[in-house]
Amino acid sequence: MNCRFLVAAFAFCLSQSVLAQPLPRENVVDVHAIDEGLCVSNVFQSNMVLQRDKPIHVWGWADAGEQVTVGFVGEESSATAAADRSWKVTLPAVPAHATPQTMIIKGRDRPLTLENILVGDVWILGGQSNMEFELAKVENGNLEIISANYPQIRILTVPYGKGPELKKGFARLHEFSSWFGRHFRKGDWNVCTPDTARELSAIGYVFARRIHKAGNVPIGVIDASRGGTTVETWTPLSVLRELDSEPTKAKLASFDTSIAEWDPQADLEKRIAQHRAWIERQTKEGKPIPEDRKQEPSDLRPGPIGNHNFLGHCYAGMIAPIAGFSVKGAIFHQGYNNAFEGSVGAEIYRDIFPEMIKAWREAFNDPAMPFGILSLCTDGYPQTRDDYCEKMFNAGIDIRAAQYDTFLEYYKAGDKNIGFVSTYDLRYAWGRNPLANLQATGNKDIPFATQRSDDWKMEHIPLGVLGDEVTLPISGGDRGTIVQALREQDKQRRLEEAKRVLDAADQEAG
DSSP states (O other), X not given: OOHHHHHHHHHHHHHHHHHHSOOOSSOEEEEOSSOSSSEEOTTSOTTOEEETTSOEEEEEEOSTTOEEEEEETTEEEEEEOOTTSEEEEEEOOOOOXXXXXXXXXXXXXXXXXEXXXXXXXXXXXXXXXXXXXXXXXXXXXXXXXTTOOEEEEEEEEOOOOOOSSOOSOOOEEEEEETTTTEEEEESOEEEEXXXXXXXXXXXXXXXXXXXXXXXXXXXXXXXXXOTTOOGGGGSOHHHHHHOOOHHHHHHHHHHHHHHHHOOHHHHHHHHHHHHXXXXXXXXXXXXXXXXXXXXXXXXXXXXXXXXXXXTTHHIIIIIGGGTTOOOSEEEEEOOHHHHTTHHHHHHHHHHHHHHHHHHHHHHTTOTTOOEEEEOOOOOSSOOOTTSTTGGGOOTHHHHHHHHHHHHHHHHHTXXXXXXXXXXXXXXXXXXXXXXXXXXXXXXXXXXXXXXXXXXXXXXXXXXXXXXXXXXXXXXXXXXXXXXXXXXXXHHHHHHHXXXXXXXXXXXXXX
């Protein structure tokens, strides 16, 4: 039995022992984004897929002045680590390889060996929860999982990260989700198996499987999506600050003001006072105080800058760490959180989305990179006659229009690598899908997903609810007032319908 096998076996047993212990309710990092000595960015690992027919850029860190040589499929390239320890080499493009290959990274001391590498097509999966949503949670997902044995499909899920500074790398870790109360393993390249596929993006899995079967080449998917995010967080902050867009300028000004006014010490003092008042109330009422609630807060919170939807944050924390990696293209499914801002959210979307696509193409060094837009789908339960009017108060149709208009802007400019897929028919249609004007002049090239019969702003209907003048964006309270008015309208309509039925029955009986 050789020494390498013993070391590997010991490491495996140790990892199983660690995993058997309950993890703390926080991130548990196994491999840091940047380690001491010679290291390579975590986007480069064993089991990965490299992009075929494009130059292979490889980067990492070493001691300043150290020469680093990277070898792959008979080619080598060298670089010297800069003062900030960074190094980068470029290897020539290679065709697809379904046979596993090895990459060797040599420095002053020990070499790094990355094994079981395939060469094919690599796709970025971007967006929010609909893209992130795991295969195990979708309808018939378990049937897909049991057959998910595809050794030539490889999966990488980028950990959550945020700015404002552009991150140079990502860690490999057990990432804790306070929303789900559990850890998710992220940052590893994995071979597609039933165990690894179950937590992969359901959309990403089906997409990868289909193009793998169609093209018969290895496929890598990099899931860089995060639930509850907006289009502006996926766009570089520097790009947003250059936009000639009034609603975007207003949002930037609002965020800048909130950061300038944030006082972490005053926030801590307020939370301490609230905690003391709660302790006093619990004691007075004779209620127990849990062990984990006895300690006064002592942390200084980051405030608005800690919000993952701060402009540019997800780009800085999840796209920047993989920028420069050669890929085939990206698909993007997002828009729900922008719809919360009503007409203003849709206007911002139309201004920003084309610039986001351009920025992603620049990030991956390909101005013609294929980019697929998956339109915003509907949400909630099916619209019925009982909530017909209420369900029309939603900016989803305007977001879908902005997405399709963005596609048309690129397509009509001659871009053959922009794509649009409507997901509108995959869930529940809403009444404000005005198919009546489908044959209207100028609308014949618009799919059902983006049809609309008016140019009203949703906040201006029903008329008179908020008075003659409506300032956008409206407050949550005003939104509630409109929804309540629409509910009442639905109720009155149903009562009128019932009355007509009863009157008709009386007349027939008489």
